[in-house]
Amino acid sequence: MTVTSAPAGNPIITGPIVATILRLSTPNMMAMVATAAVAIAETAYVGLLGTAALAGMALVFPMVMLQQMMSAGAMGGGVSSAVSRALGAGDIERARSLAFHTVLIALAGGLGMTVLFLGIGPALYRLLGGRGAALDQALVYSNVVFVGALAIWLCNLLASVVRGMGNMAVPSATLLAVAAIQIVVGGGFGLGIGPLPRLGMAGVGLGQVVAYGLGALWLMRYLRSGRGRFVLPLSGVALRLDHAADILKVGTVAMLSSFQSVLTVLILTRLVAQFGEAALAGYGIGSRLEFLLIPVTFAIGVSLVPMVGMAIGAGNAPRARRAAWTGGFMAFVVTGAVGVAGWLMPEAWARLFSADPAVIEAARSYLVWAGPAFGFYGLGLCLYFAAQGAGRVFGPVLAGTARLLVIAVGGWWLASTGQPAWTMFALVGFAMVVYGLATMAAIWSTRWGR
Incomplete structure (x- = not known):
């Protein structure tokens, strides 16, 4: 027999959204x-x-x-x-x-x-x-x-x-x-x-x-x-196969996102390596600042999973969407601020790791071209977690596929036609914008709840 307990008074469902996040x-x-x-x-x-x-x-x-x-x-x-x-x-x-x-x-x-x-x-x-x-x-x-x-x-x-x-x-x-x-x-x-x-x-x-x-x-x-x-x-x-499926229908599709993330990094590393050792080292230094985005987006995003999930379970899809957009905006602001700081002071960050002028110039180029787009990456990743809470991750995973294709196809073309290294870094920023906007579109157009 199914046992239920009314969720009335649950602060995750009823509390102020920003304070709860x-x-x-x-x-x-x-x-x-x-x-x-x-x-x-x-x-x-x-x-x-x-x-x-x-x-x-x-x-x-x-x-x-x-x-x-x-x-x-x-x-x-x-x-x-x-x-x-x-x-x-x-x-x-x-x-x-x-x-x-x-x-x-x-x-x-x-x-x-x-x-x-x-x-x-x-x-x-x-x-x-x-x-x-x-x-x-x-x-x-x-x-x-x-x-x-x-x-x-x-x-x-x-x-x-x-x-x-x-x-x-x-x-x-x-x-x-x-x-x-x-x-x-x-x-x-x-x-x-x-x-x-x-x-x-x-x-x-x-x-x-x-x-x-x-x-x-x-x-x-x-x-x-x-x-x-x-x-x-x-x-x-x-x-119960239906209970296992309730987990797997989100988890297995989301695994594609994990594969895509690792594959994107491997492809990008291989492409940047073609521009020389200094470009690769500079990319590595610049991407270290990018990695600082992950704790912020993960922290906010993981908090959205139960907030969205409980609201959906309680039949309150509008609150679930408000939580998702609020968390996504918070991630956009914080990660965007990190990217803008890198854009404004790229050499200060690069000199923490290297004194080689060629490496510093490559890191500066990466942060100047990719840094302003960091907020879109944080936005997309945070909304991806919110979509997990709703059990609707297919759209955000496709957004990750779009980012992967932009990097793979665009990067191959840039490398094969002998374009300068800064064009590859600009492509990274463009791919982040594509990912963020495509995830927003997926959340906007996907029905949540019954």
Whole structure:
């Protein structure tokens, strides 16, 4: 029998939209900053292991990021969307069943990634240019990380269940702890600090697996304790294809966005490399400022998933749309301000990373041409998360496809006709504008709710 609980008084459904977005996004921002700190720390201590280790990590890093985007962003968004819509409708029993099916999806996703990368890893890293010692280091790191893929999927999807309840504090605190544990364990075993054995790249990978494994255990304990809006059942729940489909219809389509994002970066890197080492280095410096947009848009966007989902579940589609447009505008303002700052002071940013005049000029060119469009990228990415909450992601994913095609086709033409490097950077900015406007059009034209 279906158990319902009226959502009356739920502040996520009834509270002021701007205040609710700020309240929900602040913990997410802290978690994203911690994740960025992990990337910096890992790069630092992997550098102490030598050039081959750094090169090996560079080969595996896009795949590690892809797994994070698939589990935390894509499938995690599907989980939060489904759970929040069920809770918005007051259907507690459906929400419990969705959480149970989330565990099964995490098992399938984690084990699937293990089998996939143990099988294709060597060939894939060779295709990306891995040779000799760098390839050896890449395989050591990759094998450990992807053997423990289940821990990463389980932690990220359980965190998404809690976010679907409208609770951002518990997942964010968990991910802060995961980040700290990953730095300590990965650095300790990687470098052999104190009594710990020096395991090199295997130790670095072990840090990620141990940290996410402990995070998954903590979130499982929380969901089983009754402190959330419902208790996660681990047995006694019938398998429901329609409940699994409610998650997968959003998560699997959203995975295409993850693939497109990684593919766009790989294609763009390859195209810029044709303009020379200085252009590639300058692009890398400029894109570091671009990466600062991700914590902001992720923090706001993830807060929109339960806000939109619960409003849709409660039959209040107009509020869901107001939340989406408000969050998108906030992301546009913040990320646009970062881009304008880069446009106004490009050399100040570039000189933080290099003193080479050619590299500084390339970074300046990138920020001058692409920086003013950063706001459109933040807008599109934030609205993509809102669309996850509504369970309508096909349009925003197509917007990502449009961005990919602009980069791939336009970049190929620019490179093949011998255009200067600044034209490639201008193309990057144009692609961001296309992505933002196309996502807006998709949200505007797609019906939300029943």
